[in-house]
Amino acid sequence: MINNIFKEQDFIKDFPALSKMIDGTKVTYLDNAATTLKPVSMVNAVNEYYLGISTNVHRGKSYSLEEVSNRYEQCRYAVAELLSCSGNEVVFTRNTTEGVNLVANGLEFDEGDKILVSSDSHHSNFLPWMRQAQLLTVRTRNDGSLDLDHYYELLQLNPKLVAINHCSNVTGVYQPIEPMLRAAKEVGAITFVDAAQSIPHRRVNVTQLEVDFLTFSAHKMLGPTGIGILFGRQAMLNNLQPLNLGGGMVNWVEKDSYDLRKIPHRHEAGTPHIAGAYGLSAAIEYIQNLGLEAMESHDKSMGQHMLDLALERDYLRVINSAPNLDRGAVLSFQIPGLSELDDIARILSDSYGIICRNGHLCAQPYVDEHSEGQVLRISAYVYNSEKDVSRFFSCLDELQGVMF
Amino acid sequence: MNMESPVLDKFLEEVEYAYQNVPFYRKALDKLGVITGELCQDSYQQKLPLTDKRDYRKNFPIGVLAKGFSLNHPMLNKSQSSGTTGERLVTFEIGMNLLQRAITCTQVNPYIQDVFTQPNRKICRYAAPNCSDVECASPHSTLQDRLLADGTLVLPVYHDLLTTSPQLVDRAIDEIEQYKPDLFYVDPTHFAFLLREYKKRGLTPPRIPVITSYSAATEVSKRQILEFYPKTHFAEFLSSSEMGWIAMQCPSGRLHLNEESFFFELLDRNYEPAMAGDLAQLCISSIDQGALPHLRYQTGDMVTQLHGNCECGSKNRSIVIEGRESNFIQLGDGIQHSPLSIDRLIGAPDWLDLYQLEQIEHEKFILKMIVNKKYQAESENAVISNLKGLLGKSVDIRLEVVDYIASERSGKFQAVKGMKIDK
Ligand SMILES: Cc1ncc(COP(=O)(O)O)c(C=O)c1O
Ligand SMILES: [Zn+2]
Numbered sequence: 001m002i003n004n005i006f007k008e009q010d011f012i013k014d015f016p017a018l019s020k021m022i023d024g025t026k027v028t029y030l031d032n033a034a035t036t037l038k039p040v041s042m043v044n045a046v047n048e049y050y051l052g053i054s055t056n057v058h059r060g061k062s063y064s065l066e067e068v069s070n071r072y073e074q075c076r077y078a079v080a081e082l083l084s085c086s087g088n089e090v091v092f093t094r095n096t097t098e099g100v101n102l103v104a105n106g107l108e109f110d111e112g113d114k115i116l117v118s119s120d121s122h123h124s125n126f127l128p129w130m131r132q133a134q135l136l137t138v139r140t141r142n143d144g145s146l147d148l149d150h151y152y153e154l155l156q157l158n159p160k161l162v163a164i165n166h167c168s169n170v171t172g173v174y175q176p177i178e179p180m181l182r183a184a185k186e187v188g189a190i191t192f193v194d195a196a197q198s199i200p201h202r203r204v205n206v207t208q209l210e211v212d213f214l215t216f217s218a219h220k221m222l223g224p225t226g227i228g229i230l231f232g233r234q235a236m237l238n239n240l241q242p243l244n245l246g247g248g249m250v251n252w253v254e255k256d257s258y259d260l261r262k263i264p265h266r267h268e269a270g271t272p273h274i275a276g277a278y279g280l281s282a283a284i285e286y287i288q289n290l291g292l293e294a295m296e297s298h299d300k301s302m303g304q305h306m307l308d309l310a311l312e313r314d315y316l317r318v319i320n321s322a323p324n325l326d327r328g329a330v331l332s333f334q335i336p337g338l339s340e341l342d343d344i345a346r347i348l349s350d351s352y353g354i355i356c357r358n359g360h361l362c363a364q365p366y367v368d369e370h371s372e373g374q375v376l377r378i379s380a381y382v383y384n385s386e387k388d389v390s391r392f393f394s395c396l397d398e399l400q401g402v403m404f
Numbered sequence: 405m406n407m408e409s410p411v412l413d414k415f416l417e418e419v420e421y422a423y424q425n426v427p428f429y430r431k432a433l434d435k436l437g438v439i440t441g442e443l444c445q446d447s448y449q450q451k452l453p454l455t456d457k458r459d460y461r462k463n464f465p466i467g468v469l470a471k472g473f474s475l476n477h478p479m480l481n482k483s484q485s486s487g488t489t490g491e492r493l494v495t496f497e498i499g500m501n502l503l504q505r506a507i508t509c510t511q512v513n514p515y516i517q518d519v520f521t522q523p524n525r526k527i528c529r530y531a532a533p534n535c536s537d538v539e540c541a542s543p544h545s546t547l548q549d550r551l552l553a554d555g556t557l558v559l560p561v562y563h564d565l566l567t568t569s570p571q572l573v574d575r576a577i578d579e580i581e582q583y584k585p586d587l588f589y590v591d592p593t594h595f596a597f598l599l600r601e602y603k604k605r606g607l608t609p610p611r612i613p614v615i616t617s618y619s620a621a622t623e624v625s626k627r628q629i630l631e632f633y634p635k636t637h638f639a640e641f642l643s644s645s646e647m648g649w650i651a652m653q654c655p656s657g658r659l660h661l662n663e664e665s666f667f668f669e670l671l672d673r674n675y676e677p678a679m680a681g682d683l684a685q686l687c688i689s690s691i692d693q694g695a696l697p698h699l700r701y702q703t704g705d706m707v708t709q710l711h712g713n714c715e716c717g718s719k720n721r722s723i724v725i726e727g728r729e730s731n732f733i734q735l736g737d738g739i740q741h742s743p744l745s746i747d748r749l750i751g752a753p754d755w756l757d758l759y760q761l762e763q764i765e766h767e768k769f770i771l772k773m774i775v776n777k778k779y780q781a782e783s784e785n786a787v788i789s790n791l792k793g794l795l796g797k798s799v800d801i802r803l804e805v806v807d808y809i810a811s812e813r814s815g816k817f818q819a820v821k822g823m824k825i826d827k
Contacts, residue, residue: 063492066492069813070813073813074813077564077810080808080810081810084806084807084808085808086564086566086567086807086808087564087567087808087810088562088564088567207806207807234567234569262562262569
């Protein structure tokens with residue numbers, strides 16, 4: 001047994017990485033918000049493609065090509081099922097970042113158009129918009145929480161697009177996207193959700209949300225790197241200019257014109273990450289077997305446990321410790337007096353086998369505002385238990401005596 | 405077994421014809437030491453091998469084409485199954501033979517036969533496109549592109565049926581209006597989808613006979629078709645790309661085998677002749693000495709023969725189609741339930757438009773439902789208790805009310821999906 005919620009699951013068997021050692025110490029992996037570990041079944045699925053007759057997809061008539069295309073398309077259906085959308089609303093991308101860029105570059109923005117973003121966004125859900133139009137940025141309060149009143153105020157300025165960060169990769173706090181999206185639609189905005197940190201933990205039903213686009217990465221949910229998903233409503237995907245042109249996305253080409261293939265294929269130019277789709281299918285299957293409801297309770301209880309332990313320690317300051325927020329298993333804090341945490345992170349890993357993250361976490365404007373320098377972040381996933389988190393804090397306690 | 409000897413004679417002649425003209429059979433029978441001239445009613449089942457799709461795919465064309473035919477022979481028609489990989493198959497047959505098979509098949513349903521055999525009658529087909537997902541149903545194909553030589557207009561639809569765009573539905577509806585067909589030749593799930601789209605637009609489809617094939621008509625699809633069409637206008641039939649028309653429903657509602665054009669065997673799990681009422685695989689042999697003879701071809705379709713004679717007067721055996729073996733529900737104790745038996749339990753409640761029951765594990769199912777305005781919370785309780793009555797009280801059936809259910813990659817829609825068994 002590794003944790004209370006997934007009593008039956010043999011994570012040690014499923015995740016070889018959990019048995020890896022760093023200088024004789026077993027690894028405690030707490031950097032899941034960056035990317036999760038990978039289960040054997042996922043890697044086997046990837047291998048199945050590469051070690052099989054590894055043809056391309058949708059380009060010809062051979063038997064194996066059909067088989068490969070089937071597996072590739074079945075992954076699309078599995079994603080559609082996960083999100084409760086339709087198969088042609090699922091575009092394969094490289095990652096979350098590409099999903100944002102496809103939309104930012106594929107929509108037409110005119111002089112004077114405004115885009116509403118949050119100041120706690122990941123750079124991926126920030127920079128692509130910055131280049132396209134004037135940004136309206138939702139403030140955060142002093143405690144680090146998003147100022148939702150300000151969000152609703154800014155909506156009155158009629159942004160063309162609203163880009164919401166569903167769950168912060170710094171604080172693990174989830175935003176109430178349902179009313180936020182509804183309000184954005186009421187002012188006629190196109191709605192976009194960065195779900196990189198939420199889809200891995202919770203069921204998100206896009207039919208029940210007023211969301212036009214939503215994006216996430218496979219590698220943060222047990223899948224391979226190099227493949228991600230952009231969900232877009234049919235009408236939206238049809239109106240989006242394809243970012244990349246080339247093979248696989250046209251019906252017919254003449255010397256001076258071409259005719260785009262139906263969605264979603266028009267947004268997938270070039271040979272895609274086929275093995276990645278095999279792997280993503282296996283990852284989704286793994287997640288479905290664990291059960292998204294159980295994953296959500298795990299996410300919440302781990303998040304609470306992290307916060308509880310952090311608040312007991314006065315040598316650190318949690319970024320956004322506001323009570324009564326919906327939070328998941330991600331927590332960042334600063335250590336007052338230490339603006340540089342490279343050494344701590346190095347010692348945690350080399351001497352204790354604990355892998356976590358330090359820095360500005362690709363959300364520099366937010367981290368700069370709420371911390372005097374770098375932060376340390378821990379983030380858990382299904383195979384982590386409360387013990388892992390407790391161990392992290394007791395190691396930190398040890399270091400406190402000698403380092404700060 | 406109810407076997408009339410003229411059919412048996414024709415079958416034995418077909419064996420001789422195949423042996424003389426088709427390399428695949430000559431090799432196979434020589435290898436087994438079969439002497440065709442000595443075959444008779446009592447011995448053919450022991451001596452002659454059964455064949456399946458793989459044989460015809462692997463040996464196509466040189467091995468399976470009869471002497472004297474080539475693929476560009478002017479009398480040949482090409483048909484291609486909508487399946488992919490393990491299911492896919494290309495078949496060629498003499499156009500006249502296929503037509504003759506269709507005509508004898510409709511004999512049990514004079515109303516359909518009249519329409520079908522009218523000179524210059526026009527047919528609209530609405531079913532899974534038989535090409536890969538990406539290339540087909542390009543919204544830019546014209547009506548002319550999809551018009552077949554026999555007067556059939558293939559209507560445009562996407563591979564993944566429920567993703568068919570409103571524009572493409574509009575186009576199908578416009579084309580029907582323009583083409584003025586005499587007969588709909590459709591997949592029942594696809595057609596029920598189209599009828600829902602007609603309804604949404606406040607339109608009505610033309611009042612012409614509807615024959616459904618490709619996949620079994622579920623009770624909910626039938627209910628939606630019968631909302632627009634009187635019973636006399638609607639008949640299910642069984643056809644396949646390799647054989648053509650195999651069986652048709654008579655006005656009394658029974659599905660009669662086309663015993664004028666084929667030699668049928670209903671075989672149980674041990675490949676012995678099955679009794680009426682028992683689960684059997686439908687095996688078919690051609691008897692018209694065509695370009696691509698089939699002997700003892702295992703269709704993979706599981707059927708049961710109905711008892712007794714039909715009131716319509718046809719002497720041909722009648723069957724019900726239980727579903728493909730790979731789609732049977734597998735319970736832990738080795739008991740299987742056919743897609744048909746599940747569909748009967750689900751029935752045709754007026755709030756349900758489309759469903760899919762998928763078995764995940766022996767005791768674990770997901771029931772997805774696309775519902776209409778008549779649906780209220782807990783409408784499904786009766787359905788669930790019916791299912792639990794059959795599958796066991798303790799099974800876990802996860803319910804999901806959804807807007808979308810993916811089609812199979814073949815483009816067909818599978819309402820009941822049994823658990824995949826690892827081979
Ligand atoms: C909230 C959020 N958005 C976007 C990203 C970028 O994801 P990727 O690097 O897979 O494109 C991340 C990953 O760190 C993230 O946490
Ligand atoms: Zn009858």
